[in-house]
Amino acid sequence: ENKLLMMLTELIHTSDDSCEVSFKDALVFDSKQVTSGSRTQENGVWERRKALPAEMISRNNFSVWNILKKCIGMELSKIAMPVVFNEPLSFLQRISEYMEHTHLIHKACSLSDSIERMQVVAAFAVSAVASQWERTGKPFNPLLGETYELTREEEGYRLISEQVSHHPPISAFHAQSLKQEFEFHGSIYPKLKFWGKSVEAEPKGTMTLELLKHKEAYTWTNPMCCVHNIILGKLWIEQYGTVEIVNHSTGDKCVLNFKPCGMFGKELHRVEGHIQDKSKKKRRVIYGKWTECMYSVDPKVYEANKKADKKSGGESKKLKQEHSTESEEADEMPEVQETVTVIPGSALLWRITPRPAHSAQMYNFTSFAMTLNELEPGMERLLAPTDCRLRPDIKAMENGDIDTASTEKERLEEKQRAARKERSKDEEEWSTRWFQLGTNPHTGAEDWLYTGGYFDRSYTDCPNIY
Numbered sequence: 001e002n003k004l005l006m007m008l009t010e011l012i013h014t015s016d017d018s019c020e021v022s023f024k025d026a027l028v029f030d031s032k033q034v035t036s037g038s039r040t041q042e043n044g045v046w047e048r049r050k051a052l053p054a055e056m057i058s059r060n061n062f063s064v065w066n067i068l069k070k071c072i073g074m075e076l077s078k079i080a081m082p083v084v085f086n087e088p089l090s091f092l093q094r095i096s097e098y099m100e101h102t103h104l105i106h107k108a109c110s111l112s113d114s115i116e117r118m119q120v121v122a123a124f125a126v127s128a129v130a131s132q133w134e135r136t137g138k139p140f141n142p143l144l145g146e147t148y149e150l151t152r153e154e155e156g157y158r159l160i161s162e163q164v165s166h167h168p169p170i171s172a173f174h175a176q177s178l179k180q181e182f183e184f185h186g187s188i189y190p191k192l193k194f195w196g197k198s199v200e201a202e203p204k205g206t207m208t209l210e211l212l213k214h215k216e217a218y219t220w221t222n223p224m225c226c227v228h229n230i231i232l233g234k235l236w237i238e239q240y241g242t243v244e245i246v247n248h249s250t251g252d253k254c255v256l257n258f259k260p261c262g263m264f265g266k267e268l269h270r271v272e273g274h275i276q277d278k279s280k281k282k283r284r285v286i287y288g289k290w291t292e293c294m295y296s297v298d299p300k301v302y303e304a305n306k307k308a309d310k311k312s313g314g315e316s317k318k319l320k321q322e323h324s325t326e327s328e329e330a331d332e333m334p335e336v337q338e339t340v341t342v343i344p345g346s347a348l349l350w351r352i353t354p355r356p357a358h359s360a361q362m363y364n365f366t367s368f369a370m371t372l373n374e375l376e377p378g379m380e381r382l383l384a385p386t387d388c389r390l391r392p393d394i395k396a397m398e399n400g401d402i403d404t405a406s407t408e409k410e411r412l413e414e415k416q417r418a419a420r421k422e423r424s425k426d427e428e429e430w431s432t433r434w435f436q437l438g439t440n441p442h443t444g445a446e447d448w449l450y451t452g453g454y455f456d457r458s459y460t461d462c463p464n465i466y
Contacts, residue, residue, distance in 0.1 A: 048371040052088065054400030055361045056137075059084050083406045087137030087363040088398035090388040092148035092161045093372045094139040095173050095188065098207075100368040101127035102155050104350060109181045109211055114250045115283050118275050121209060121218050122245055122254045122286055123294045123349035126271055128207075129222060129239055130352050133269075133291045134364040136227060136235040140394055140409075142171060143416050144430060145463045147386040149454070150372070153178065160454045164432045165189075166416070170205075172435040172448035183210045187435075187448040188222075194230070201225040206443060217442045220245040223258040238268070239290055248442045251278025256286060274299065286349070288340050295346040305343045373398055384459045386433075390466060412466065419465075433462060 104124040108117045142163035151158040159175035164187070174185040188205040203222040210217045223241040240260040246253050256273035269289040274282050285302040288294035356367050375389055388394060393408035423430065434454050440447035 049374050052362050056363050057402050083409050085138050086140055088394050089139050090142050091139040092142050093388050096150045097131040098128040105182050118252050118254050119296045125220050126290050126294050127350050129290055131366050137363050143465045145386055145465050147384050148388045162434045164435050164448055174450035199227045216249040218245055218247050219443055293351040294349045296349050297343050297346040301345050384462050386462050
């Protein structure tokens with residue numbers, strides 16, 4: 001039973017913006033303009049869609065093994081995959097899903113205590129990868145120069161991202177509060193490898209969150225991700241590795257351990273860690289699941305609870321049976337325990353938003369993801385011509401037209417190759433439009449930084465990539 005491949009990355013995920021032009025003011029929210037796929041409320045205000053135009057395309061008749069059998073141990077960024085293994089979003093749009101839980105950033109901005117702020121920033125860092133749960137379709141690789149903007153007046157932010165490099169693939173992003181409360185930015189270089197039964201994704205790149213009112217900057221990197229059962233069995237996703245969040249202003253640090261599933265699946269989806277101040281004193285323990293919720297508790301309460309668990313026979317439940325990892329069979333996903341055991345005295349930091357009932361038929365998208373490729377009324381005349389929403393292959397796939405999607409994907413890839421050859425012949429370097437390579441002022445490392453100007457709406461020198 002052959003299954004799809006997912007080449008995943010993290011997200012991440014976010015984007016950039018600047019200037020004082022209001023996107024909302026430029027839109028015409030007129031019920032006469034609303035297209036047949038959209039709805040209006042009673043007062044005539046346009047409403048975001050709650051489903052994709054068509055259900056997910058079946059992958060049952062496609063064999064990923066024919067493509068991947070020669071690729072074991074290789075990086076996958078240079079391997080062209082059939083469009084049927086994709087989901088109808090660009091990776092730039094996937095990055096913007098970091099912003100689904102922007103309310104956590106607003107919450108952090110409102111808190112006066114730095115440890116409390118760190119708790120909420122840690123919850124935001126975990127929430128940023130939550131949308132990847134069960135998302136086993138591969139996002140479309142962005143074309144060089146491709147952009148994506150996301151403006152959400154009601155959530156108080158706007159974002160811009162750009163594909164700044166093709167080999168290696170690097171996506172730069174910058175999001176900004178409309179009230180100058182925060183900036184969230186970075187760049188992601190996803191390294192993906194195929195290991196026989198699984199695809200491993202390392203989302204190289206640093207996330208930077210600046211809380212402007214508090215004059216604080218936090219940085220972290222996202223965990224590793226593994227998609228199991230690429231060839232045989234049911235696909236499932238695991239996040240693992242250590243995420244270290246540093247507050248460069250106070251010296252506070254949060255160390256989060258995304259636990260690997262383990263031999264018997266006991267640790268599947270679990271995240272556990274602690275916050276320490278600059279003197280390395282442990283101030284809070286953070287625990288939960290990246291697929292569900294995160295809590296914070298006093299370290300002494302946590303340790304006392306741990307000891308009580310051991311006394312009540314936790315250690316006597318050790319499993320003696322050995323499990324072979326060399327099996328040719330599928331890596332069965334362990335049974336998921338639906339809830340996190342809450343320690344008395346814990347504070348809830350974040351809980352995932354339930355997915356819509358029809359999510360499984362819509363590429364396992366969240367409600368937020370459903371809206372990302374939608375053209376709002378009046379938007380098309382304002383977008384940069386390089387915006388993902390204007391990509392014909394993604395639009396065709398979203399509409400359920402797999403043949404057009406495949407034809408257009410091949411055409412765009414060929415057009416990109418021809419442009420690269422032309423530049424090489426003329427000895428021209430590719431020039432990025434909205435970001436430039438510089439130094440992250442907080443880490444001192446190389447980073448892609450937003451240069452501003454996108455929201456001036458002057459796109460005359462944008463490349464013709466579609």
